[in-house]
Amino acid sequence: MIQNKNNNHTSNFSLFTNEELQYQSNIQEINFLTEKYSILENENKLISSTEKSFLYIINYSFNLSKEKKNLPKDIEALFLNNIFFKEQINDFLNKKLNNLINDNDNIHxxxxxxxxxxxxxxxTDKNIINISNEYDLxxxxxIFRFYENHLKNLFFTNKKLFFSTFNLYIILLKTLIQLIASYSINLIKKSDIFEIIExxxxxxxxxxxxxxxxxxxxxxxxxxxGKYLYYFSHLENISLENDDLDNYFKNYLLCLEKQEDGFTLSSNNNFGYEKDIDKDLEFFKFRNYASILLLKMIKELKNKNIDYYKNEYFQKIVKTYYKKFSIDENEKIANSIEEFEKILIKSFLYNYNFSSSSTKDYTYQEIINDFILSNKNFDNKNLETIYRILFFVSEIKSYTFIHIAQILVDSNVIKNDYLEFFKLSIFNLFIKEFLNKKLDDNLDELFSKIASYTLQNSFNSHLLSICSKIYLNLSLLYSSNNLYIKKSKDFYVIFLFLSGKYSNNKIYEKSKDAIIKNLQITNENELTKEFxxxxxxxxxxxxxxxxxxxxNENKDFDEIIKSLVSMFEEKFFHGLCRISITQDDEINILGNELKKEILNINSEFKINFLIPKSNENNFYTIFCYHKSLITTRISRIIEIFNQKKVKFYLDDDEIELNY
Known part of the structure; x- marks a missing residue:
């Protein structure tokens, strides 16, 4: 509260807090720009503009980007030079980041x-999201060069602005770590992870x-x-070349050392003084990723008849692991691969949230049982642990896979892509589990439900690769059974639609070759035309x-339209678009990742198709084939309802006249 001692008639009340007074000129600049560009037009004037203006400026700026319009220079300067505004932005972005990490169920x-x-x-005038909704490295x-130069200049000219800008730079780096996490669920883009890290x-x-x-x-x-070293080094692709085990184990040992160096760097720097950091939890993550790294190695070697346990470099790996993660100094080192594997598996079970018990000493069997007992009330955050168990533990029974798949296929799609990926990956493991086993009607029904569920995610470009993988493996599953050849062909064509330009990627190569051989496919284009x-x-x-x-039925027009949209999206466009049938002429702002196609039905109605640019070619293959039929038949349905409406009014008039 500010009082003017020289004027007793001056009000001692101020609309601004002390902090706002400190940045008076900054606030005036914000208010001036919101008025200049009518950013707060039609908003509640009783609410202080400083409480909301930065959010509306963000929205205004983001919309300009979606429209591919340049940001006005004075608003760009606001983002770069206005300390009060910059601090508001930093707080806002830090909350966004925190929600990304913690509010896993409800975040897009x-x-x-x-x-x-x-x-x-x-x-920077740079948009790192290109026309295909991929990131332009x-x-x-x-952008990094901009920050390096900008920070260097500010360091010598404006320390306060330097500090705010440095914090924004840290936010960018943290966000890229989350982006890398999203790339880890994109089977096609995994190779870009280490380019981003570089x-x-x-x-x-x-x-x-x-x-x-x-x-x-x-x-x-x-x-x-340090964090990106111990978070992501386990994703490196290490192959056994020419049965050279020494070199193979050396590469894994090097990767394990990278993880250790990363964790040590973060730990020695107090984990960046991040708020709410749980140092024990970070250690568990470090151990988790180290265990996953080594389990990948063991899984790859399982099918090779090689006795490698006593290999000098493998023993170095084992000793390094025990030295870093053994709780008891007197704990004996495992004397077999199987024993070591069990220890590795146990190390990533800590992340599971039990529904019925708080115990921390549990086995993977207890976790699987708890998940099944939780049924539809399972915790989405447990899906990653369940996936890891199913992937690495070879003793899991087929009926356990079936039970888990039945629970998941009846659940709702998770908004968070990262968690949804593990659900889809469990479906993929389930399909692979039955590749060489006998099919029955119950299994066929379950696989069909999985196929239908999967298409709810095919609109999402980051999940498209795992969706494609599911359809490819479904095609492979059915291709060896003469009773299901047609179904196998259908799944294969849908795989081609989903995978788009990546259909020949090496991650699909082995399964594709087997399907082409089983189905005797000679021309994919002809197969697509038949489909x-x-x-x-x-x-x-x-x-x-x-x-x-x-x-003939008392169906509401909206009910019929809803059936149309649902059927179109799944059965005919395979989730490659989102559809609405409207009378609205307005075209919404879509952003860089989506395209809109409008199909006019008549003078009154139109169909709006939202299409991810990453797969628009395959959408148009389907669209052009069905366009004429869709237009004609929907027009006829609209005409039926218009006639019924006219008849209703005529009947109504007749009733009134008789009365």
């Missing part, structure tokens, strides 16, 4: 990451060696450099049913 993971990266790249490199390593080293950071700032940046022709007949039959319902 990729959308949030894209928003944060957009804000942190303002001032060259643009990312240029760019991050480069920029961190440049900043450290060109700017005299204080201890706090060094801890912040060193922590992130579309069959779908055209199904579509025509579907319209016949809808017309009959429209004519």
């Amino acid at each position: 993971f990729i959308n949030e990451i894209n928003l944060i990266i957009f804000i942190t790249s303002i001032g 060259e643009s990312l490199s240029e 760019l991050m390593t480069e920029t961190i080293n440049i900043v450290k060696f060109t700017i005299e950071l204080d201890d706090y700032e060094l801890c912040k940046i060193n922590n992130l450099q 579309l022709l069959k779908k055209e007949k199904e579509l025509s039959y579907f319209f016949d049913l809808l017309e009959n319902k429209s004519l």
Whole structure:
């Protein structure tokens, strides 16, 4: 509260807090720009603009980006130079990041990451999301160069602004760690992970060696450099070449040492003084990722008749693991691969949240049982642990796979892409479990439900690769059974639609070759045409049913439209688009990742198709084939309802006249 001692008539009440008064000129600039661009037009004037203006400015700026319009220079300067605004932005982005990490069930993971990266790249004129909704690493490199130069200049000219900008730079690096996590669920883009890490390593080293950071700032940046080493080194692809076990184990040992170096770097820098950091939990994560790394190695070697346990370099790996993670100094080192494998498996079970027990001493069998008992009330965060168990433990019985698959296929899609990935991956493991086993009607029904469920995710470009994998493996599963050849062919064509330009990627190669051999496919284009022709007949039959319902049943128009949209999205477009049938002329702002196609039915109605640009070619293959039939038959249904409406009004008039 401010009082003017020289004027007793001056009000002692101020609309601003002390902090706001300190940044008076900053606040005036914010208010001026919101008025200049009518950013707060039609908003509640009773609410202080400083409480909400930064959110509306973000929204305004983001919408301009979606429209591919340039951000006005004065608003760009606001993001870069206004300390009060910058601190508000930093707080906002830190909350977004915290939600990404902790509110796993309710966050649209990729959308949030894209928003944060957009804000942190303002001032660079670079959009790292390209036309195919993929990340442009060259643009990312240029964003880093911008920060390196900008931070260096601010360090000598404006320390307060330097500190705020440095914090924004840290937010960008943290967001990229989350982006890498999202890439880890994209089977196609996994190879880009280490390119991003290389760019991050480069920029961190440049900043450290060109700017005299204080201890706090060094801890912040060193922590992130350590974190991506122990979070992601286990994703490296290490292959056994020419049965050279020594070199193979040396590479794994090097990777294990990278993880240890990363954790040590983060730990020695107090984990960047991050709020709410749980040091024990970070250690468990470190052990978890180290165990996954070594379990991958053991799994690859299981099918090879090689006695490698006494190999010098393998023993170094075992001893390194025990030295770092053994709780009891007197604990004896495992004397067999099987025993060591059990220890590794046990190390990632800590992450499971029991529904009925708080015990911390549990086995994978107890975890599986608890998950099954929880049934539809399972915790989404447990899916990763369940997936790891099913992937690494070879003793899991087929009926356990079936039970888990039945629970998951009846559950709702999880908004968080990262968690949904593990559900889809469990489906994929389940399919592979039965590749060489006898099919029965119950299994066929369950696989069909999985196929249907999967298409609810095929609109999401980051889950498209695992969706493609599921359909490819379903095709492979059915291709060796003469009773299901047609079904196998259908699944294979849908795989081609989902995988798009990546259909020949090496991750699909082995299964594709087997399917082509089993089905004797000589021309994929001809197979696709046969599939579309069959779908055209199904579509025509579907319209016949809808017309009959429209004519003879008391069906609401909206109910019929809802059936149309649902059937179109799943059965005919295979989740490659989102559809709405409206009378609305307005085209919404879509952003960089989506495209809109409008199909006019008549002067009144139109169909709006939202299409991910990453797979638009396959959408148009289907769209062009069915376009004419869709237009004609929907127009007929609309006409039926219009006639019924006219008849209703005529009947109503007749009743009134008789009365």
